Amino acid sequence: MITYLGLGSNLGSDKSHNLRQAIHLINEQAGHVLACSSFIESIPWGFVSDNTFLNAVITIDTPHTPHKLLDITQSIEREMGRTHKTINQDYTDRIIDIDILLYGNSCINDSRLTIPHPYLLKRHFVYAPLLEIAPDIIYPTTGTPLATLIEK
Secondary structure, three states, X not given: OEEEEEEEEOOOOOHHHHHHHHHHHHHHHOOEEEEEOOOEEEOOOOOOOOOOEEEEEEEEEOOOOHXXXXXXXXXXXXXXXXXXXXXXXXXXXXXXXXXXXXXXXXXXXXOOOEEXXXXXXXXXXXXXXXXXXXXXXEEOOOOEEHHHHHXX
């Protein structure tokens, strides 16, 4: 299944290395990496930190179900040194963050996973690199091109 993953890192001496390492591990464990956006720098979203982020979006072809893919990406985060997703429902600095943005045309909303990612349309550092590698992508919940939704 063609899937888009958002990656971010704001800890460590070489954030680009963190992203490249995550991409390597994703390719080994989650599915074949088909494309990678440019790396873009962004300020923290949803919390205050002195550490800027480096972000990217990748396309993978995965044989895994969405929930199995979530398990794999969370395992990769832990393998790279991430110890928790949030503290008291607040975002924190992180060595790596891997989010499932889109999984084919699927729409999922359960206690573990929401696809499309609930903040995809609100985060420039997510939708800009996504549009870079998939300019004609259709947003599954509306059937509208993502680029059109972003313009609005």
